Amino acid sequence: MTLLSARNLSKNFGGLTAVKDVDFDLPEGEIRAIIGPNGAGKSTLVGLISGRIKPTTGTISFQDRDITRLPAHRRVAQGIAYTFQITSVFANLTCRENILLPAQRGALAAAGPFGRIDTDALNDKAEEILARVGLGDRADTKATEMAYGHQRLLEVGMGLALDAKLLILDEPTQGLSDSEIANFLDLIRGVARDTTVLLIEHNMTVVMELAQRITVMNFGEILAEGTPEEIRADDAVQRAYLGG
Numbered sequence: 146m147t148l149l150s151a152r153n154l155s156k157n158f159g160g161l162t163a164v165k166d167v168d169f170d171l172p173e174g175e176i177r178a179i180i181g182p183n184g185a186g187k188s189t190l191v192g193l194i195s196g197r198i199k200p201t202t203g204t205i206s207f208q209d210r211d212i213t214r215l216p217a218h219r220r221v222a223q224g225i226a227y228t229f230q231i232t233s234v235f236a237n238l239t240c241r242e243n244i245l246l247p248a249q250r251g252a253l254a255a256a257g258p259f260g261r262i263d264t265d266a267l268n269d270k271a272e273e274i275l276a277r278v279g280l281g282d283r284a285d286t287k288a289t290e291m292a293y294g295h296q297r298l299l300e301v302g303m304g305l306a307l308d309a310k311l312l313i314l315d316e317p318t319q320g321l322s323d324s325e326i327a328n329f330l331d332l333i334r335g336v337a338r339d340t341t342v343l344l345i346e347h348n349m350t351v352v353m354e355l356a357q358r359i360t361v362m363n364f365g366e367i368l369a370e371g372t373p374e375e376i377r378a379d380d381a382v383q384r385a386y387l388g389g
């Protein structure tokens with residue numbers, strides 16, 4: 146099933162076309178990587194998908210519903226979670242609190258205006274997510290006291306706490322050490338068992354190990370799309386990007 150589908154998507158910033166007439170389909174359950182040189186339009190494309198950026202032309206549907214005009218927070222409620230290039234955790238909150246915030250948001254929406262939130266269930270959920278992202282023993286540690294790599298894991302946890310159906314990550318491994326990257330690969334493989342993952346990634350080892358399919362962008366357009374093997378063997382990609 147197609148989870149997300151974009152048609153004729155464009156974004157102009159003044160005279161500059163950052164995304165140009167893009168058609169993009171994302172099947173449910175896939176790990177998709179978007180690659181391409183700096184300025185290719187990758188962040189703009191995921192900004193359009195998350196709703197942070199409004200399109201100049203085109204439509205986006207998610208689970209067969211037209212979301213083109215939904216603001217970002219309404220897309221979050223539909224299950225589209227986005228973490229930014231710059232770490233977005235609340236520095237002075239503990240890991241548990243950082244997870245409880247988005248988890249509470251989902252519980253509130255589910256309970257309705259007069260419903261009650263089961264705080265025990267909420268706390269259990271937070272513990273479970275912290276364990277899942279490998280931060281089980283850091284529940285009471287403030288985010289600011291943790292290494293950068295751990296903050297990125299917490300960020301993924303915040304996406305999970307939203308019960309995201311689509312988790313969008315913009316350069317999640319930037320600034321991570323090799324061992325943190327290995328950790329991250331395991332985490333995303335686990336997450337992908339029940340969440341579709343769309344990530345912008347520069348580290349080609351991560352891309353080739355993680356992605357089921359790769360979308361290559363260049364000058365705001367999709368240059369190629371395929372499996373890691375197909376992309377590696379693509380002449381146009383080699384010339385434009387992989388430097389072969």
Ligand code: ADP
Pocket residue numbers: 158161162163181182183184185186187188189190
């Ligand atoms: P990438 O993520 O692939 O590096 P971006 O989507 O960030 O590329 O940027 C694509 C192009 O759009 C670049 O030329 C960039 O300078 C331009 N751009 C991105 N955001 C803005 C903005 N808010 N205002 C003006 N130009 C922008």
Ligand code: MG
Pocket residue numbers: 187188189
């Ligand atoms: Mg970018």
